[in-house]
Amino acid sequence: MTEFPIFKIIVFCWMTYFLYLCKLFFDMTSYKEIYKKLFTWRLHHISEQNYLLLLSVIVGVLSGLAAVVLKTVVHLSGRYVMSVGGAHFATGGGNMLILFAPLIGILLTIVFVKYIIKGHIGHGIPAVLLAISRKKGALPPRNMYTSLVASTLTVAFGGSVGLEAPIASTGSAIGSNVGRFFHVSSKGVKLLLGCGAAGAIAGIFKAPLAGVLFTVEVLMFDMTMTTAVPLLISALSASTVAYFLMGQQVQFVFHVAEDFTLSQIPFLVVLGIFCAFSSVYFLRCTDKVESWFGQTQNWVLKWLVGGVALGIMIFLFPPLYGEGYWALTELLNGSNDDALFASSIFNVFRDNGWVALSILLVLILLKPVATATTIGSGGVGGTFGPSLVVGGLSGYFIAALGNQIGLPTQSTANFALVGMAAVMTGVMHAPFMGVFLIAEITGGYALMVPLLITATVTYICVQPFEKHSIYARKLAVKGDLMTHNKDASAWQLMDLKKLIETNFATLSYNGILRDIVEAIKNSKRNLFPVLDDEGRFLGLIVMDDIRHLIFETELYDTTTISDLMMTFDDKDIVHLSDSPSEVVKKFQLSNRYNLIVVDDTGHYEGFLSRANTFSAYRRFISETSEE
Numbered sequence: 001m002t003e004f005p006i007f008k009i010i011v012f013c014w015m016t017y018f019l020y021l022c023k024l025f026f027d028m029t030s031y032k033e034i035y036k037k038l039f040t041w042r043l044h045h046i047s048e049q050n051y052l053l054l055l056s057v058i059v060g061v062l063s064g065l066a067a068v069v070l071k072t073v074v075h076l077s078g079r080y081v082m083s084v085g086g087a088h089f090a091t092g093g094g095n096m097l098i099l100f101a102p103l104i105g106i107l108l109t110i111v112f113v114k115y116i117i118k119g120h121i122g123h124g125i126p127a128v129l130l131a132i133s134r135k136k137g138a139l140p141p142r143n144m145y146t147s148l149v150a151s152t153l154t155v156a157f158g159g160s161v162g163l164e165a166p167i168a169s170t171g172s173a174i175g176s177n178v179g180r181f182f183h184v185s186s187k188g189v190k191l192l193l194g195c196g197a198a199g200a201i202a203g204i205f206k207a208p209l210a211g212v213l214f215t216v217e218v219l220m221f222d223m224t225m226t227t228a229v230p231l232l233i234s235a236l237s238a239s240t241v242a243y244f245l246m247g248q249q250v251q252f253v254f255h256v257a258e259d260f261t262l263s264q265i266p267f268l269v270v271l272g273i274f275c276a277f278s279s280v281y282f283l284r285c286t287d288k289v290e291s292w293f294g295q296t297q298n299w300v301l302k303w304l305v306g307g308v309a310l311g312i313m314i315f316l317f318p319p320l321y322g323e324g325y326w327a328l329t330e331l332l333n334g335s336n337d338d339a340l341f342a343s344s345i346f347n348v349f350r351d352n353g354w355v356a357l358s359i360l361l362v363l364i365l366l367k368p369v370a371t372a373t374t375i376g377s378g379g380v381g382g383t384f385g386p387s388l389v390v391g392g393l394s395g396y397f398i399a400a401l402g403n404q405i406g407l408p409t410q411s412t413a414n415f416a417l418v419g420m421a422a423v424m425t426g427v428m429h430a431p432f433m434g435v436f437l438i439a440e441i442t443g444g445y446a447l448m449v450p451l452l453i454t455a456t457v458t459y460i461c462v463q464p465f466e467k468h469s470i471y472a473r474k475l476a477v478k479g480d481l482m483t484h485n486k487d488a489s490a491w492q493l494m495d496l497k498k499l500i501e502t503n504f505a506t507l508s509y510n511g512i513l514r515d516i517v518e519a520i521k522n523s524k525r526n527l528f529p530v531l532d533d534e535g536r537f538l539g540l541i542v543m544d545d546i547r548h549l550i551f552e553t554e555l556y557d558t559t560t561i562s563d564l565m566m567t568f569d570d571k572d573i574v575h576l577s578d579s580p581s582e583v584v585k586k587f588q589l590s591n592r593y594n595l596i597v598v599d600d601t602g603h604y605e606g607f608l609s610r611a612n613t614f615s616a617y618r619r620f621i622s623e624t625s626e627e
Contacts, residue, residue: 049226052188056195056230059178060237063171063199067238068245070148070167071204077156078322098158098315098343102374103307105157109150110303110378121146124165124382125471128172128197128219137190138180143173150380158314158321160370162385164204168214171200175234191230194221198231199238206242207440208235210433217430218471256446258411267410268418268450271398272457275419278364278394279426279458280465282387283473285368286375293376306377313370318343319363320370324389331396332413353404360397364390383470387427388420395419417442418450422458429462429469431455496580499613500597500606506531507561509538513549514556516541516564527594529604530565537573537596537604539565568596574608575600583608 081101113121121143131139147166155163175196179189194215202211212231215221221231293302314320319327319339330339340359341347349355371386399415402408421434428434435451466473505523507515507530519528526543546564549555571589574597578586586595587610597605 048185048188051182052184052191052230053233055178055182055184055188055192056234057237059171059175059192059195060199060202060234061241062174062178063167063196063234064203064238064241065245066144066148066170066174067167067200067203068242070152070163070170072246073148074152074155074163077152081156081158098318098321099308099311102158102160102310102314102379103303105154105159106303106307106310106374106377106379108153108157109159109380110299112150112153113146113378113380114299117142117146121150121380124169125218126474128169128193129472131172131176132190132193132219136186137176137193139173139176139193141173141177144170144177147173147380151382154374154379154381155322158310159374159379159381160310160314160320160322160324160367160386161374161379161381162323162371162383162388163381164201164384165382166380167200167204168197168382168384171196171198171203171238172219175199191221191227194219194227195230195234199234202235203238203242205437205441206239207437208232208239210437210440211235211238213433213436214430217433218428218469220472256414256417256442256444258414259446260449263408264410264450265453267398267402267407267415268453269457271395271415271419272422272454273461274398275391275394275422275454275458276426276461278390279387279423279462281365282368282383282390282423282427283466283470286372286383286470287473289369289372290376293373299378302377306373306379310370310373310377313366313373316345317359317363317366320366323385324367325385328389328392328416331392331416334413336396336400336412353400357397357401357404360393360400364393364397367393383427384424387423387470391420391423392416393419394423414447414450417447418454421451422454425455426458426462426466427470429459429466429472431459496583496608496613497576499608499616501594501609501612502606504529504607506604507541508533509562509565511561512557513546513559513561513564516546516561517550517556520550527607529596529607530561531604535604536602537598539567540596541565572596573598576605583613587613 113119124147127143128139131137147169151161151163151166154161172193173196175192175194176189178196179192184192197219198208198211198215200211201214202208205211212228212235215231216223221227293306296302327339330336330342336356340356340363341350346355346359367386367390371381371383374381393416395415395418396412398419399410399412402410403412417438421431421438424434424437425431435448435455438451439445439448504525505519505528507519507528509530509532516528520543528541528543529537530539530541532538541561541564545566549559549564571586572592572595574583574586574595576597576599583595593610594607595610597608599605
């Protein structure tokens with residue numbers, strides 16, 4: 001039995017865990033020595049690939065537990081908060097306490113972040129993408145719990161955000177820290193980070209394929225044999241944990257009753273176009289509102305304005321409360337009156353179809369505003385859930401509108417489900433995740449063709465307006481985004497400033513040949529940048545060009561540097577503000593092996609070597625590529 005790698009891995013992990021507990025009671029020096037010997041043994045007896053397979057199970061189980069705990073705590077906390085107002089909270093007529101619940105929740109979140117955590121807890125998925133691109137997959141240990149607590153406080157009191165991004169962020173942090181604790185390579189840490197994200201999404205929806213595709217499409221992992229198996233193992237482990245603890249219950253319980261027919265294709269195309277508009281609006285609106293809140297540093301003002309505005313929106317339109325899944329579930333089950341009019345001041349118009357359509361449209365327009373207001377005012381949460389809700393409302397609206405004006409009757413539930421996948425495609429640029437998520441939560445593939453048609457139409461329509469997903473757009477602008485195009489990412493993400501060589505002797509523009517000779521004596525380089533009195537680059541002395549003058553001692557005091565230096569045009573000069581792609585283009589246009597680097601005011605910084613730059617590029621490709 002001991003010949004099987006899995007046995008060795010299990011024994012090793014148990015020994016490591018036991019050692020970790022022992023360090024709490026024994027001398028730290030002895031602990032470090034044993035710890036080092038244990039991992040040395042692992043390097044010789046367990047391959048990295050087998051090691052990662054078992055760690056992916058551990059990460060999946062922990063991520064699944066995190067997902068179950070968060071959803072359960074938020075559900076129970078939300079029910080308690082709602083019960084404070086009495087039974088009439090959800091039965092109609094409006095409730096004044098709804099005005100203050102978001103204000104309280106956001107304040108508790110701000111207090112937790114500012115005075116308990118005393119720092120930033122990151123921005124969910126963008127922080128994970130940044131860790132993958134710039135930090136070798138490293139996420140702080142506190143990220144394993146901070147998002148859970150903060151998002152619970154926000155959503156339980158009505159914050160109109162989702163829990164999926166905080167859970168995915170938590171799962172990613174679990175994977176990152178498990179990988180670093182067990183001393184896997186930087187590639188392994190990134191892989192386990194992805195396993196944590198896949199497990200978290202799979203645990204929420206009990207949809208392992210959707211979890212894997214979330215990691216591939218949203219976190220931009222390459223799907224190879226090296227990554228596919230650990231991701232799938234982690235997602236399956238998380239789903240199993242969720243099934244074990246929560247049974248068959250999932251986020252949406254719905255079984256497709258009406259089959260797809262060819263006559264639906266024109267309506268699905270229309271739905272795809274409408275969902276594209278919803279997606280672009282969602283992206284632009286959330287960005288605008290968050291930017292508006294970001295213009296002030298006064299957190300009290302942001303909290304008051306955001307909390308009050310959110311409370312008013314929820315008071316007028318209760319489906320904006322919290323994640324909004326409860327209203328979407330009611331719509332899917334045909335209870336549109338309860339979904340749109342429960343606890344609403346518009347309850348008197350319950351039987352008016354046009355009022356219901358108007359409320360649906362208002363909800364589609366207000367959900368992104370409410371989400372961005374929650375986040376901008378200090379709340380913590382994600383946009384995954386809100387995009388699902390907007391998609392469901394969009395699909396239901398198109399079907400209900402067609403039915404209302406007398407077009408061939410369409411299934412509002414089916415269109416709502418298809419709309420969820422379509423808007424997720426437009427907002428997250430993740431068509432396959434959206435399609436398979438809906439397919440998995442509906443228990444089959446009866447809607448596969450409508451899902452593919454609508455998601456494709458939406459994706460095609462959104463692409464000309466939004467090149468990046470809601471998570472990646474800001475990182476892309478800063479040049480901090482790693483994409484599936486590893487070649488482009490390499491040039492974009494390499495820190496060229498670290499490659500600048502500064503061991504060149506400089507010369508003054510006002511100097512003479514004697515100064516050049518002295519510089520040659522003290523320098524190992526054959527290039528000598530010429531600067532003015534303020535340090536701005538003016539030209540270059542190349543030793544090969546003046547070699548014949550070195551022994552002409554009579555010229556030392558009569559030949560000036562200004563007469564000998566070479567001048568350069570812009571293609572040979574790199575500015576610190578130049579993007580990596582611009583630097584590469586200058587290397588291609590120039591025949592020189594070294595390019596001069598200056599700052600934006602023309603002051604000399606050093607040289608970039610063609611050899612060092614392309615060597616760094618090859619190292620980056622080697623570190624980020626998989627088999």
